[in-house]
Amino acid sequence: MENLTEMLKGVLEGCVLELISRQETYGYEITRRLNALGFADVVEGTVYTILIRLERNKLVETTKKPSEMGPPRKFFAINDAGREELQKFWERWTFLSSKMNDIKERKA
Template sequence: MASQLTEMLKGTLEGIVLTILTERPAYGYEITARLRDEGFVDVVEGTVYALLVRIEQRGFVDVKKVPSEKGPPRKVYSLNRNGRTQLGEFWKTWTFLSERIEHLHQKTYDEGK
């Protein structure tokens, strides 16, 4: 199940991270910790940081460097207008897919009785 979960998560992690950023701006480690709090315990920091680079390049977040008590400044990510639009598209797509999948699942379950 772990490899299947990993593959499915790859397609949804961007939307999950954008959703986390709707609550408040955050830096990479905070986002990783929040994912773990939400049960995504296998998500590693490197995956989150690579995703943050991609969503920054795609213009979905604004980035502000803030001083850190330990080491170099932290990059704090906040969701911008483009990111909110992308997040809306993500949830619309998620709703469509999850409804279709649940329909197939229920149909298969009902036929198996």
């Protein structure tokens, strides 16, 4: 899908947090999973900036673990603040989604 960039703003971060919430994971894997989910053009650079933001905002805890291949992986786990933020994220998404579909279906 082309030109999705602008629409991803404010959405991608929530997706990353959602993936982290399911199980501890790291940047490279998150990128691969997002690609598999259909966000084909998302690259590491994008995901890492999101991860740094999540860490700075204290929504996740991090741990370094050795990798079999390449430099150590930096694992991210969600914390309570993160879970709260994730819930608010989905509330925002649900709101937007519902309004947008009203407009699309010409109900509004």
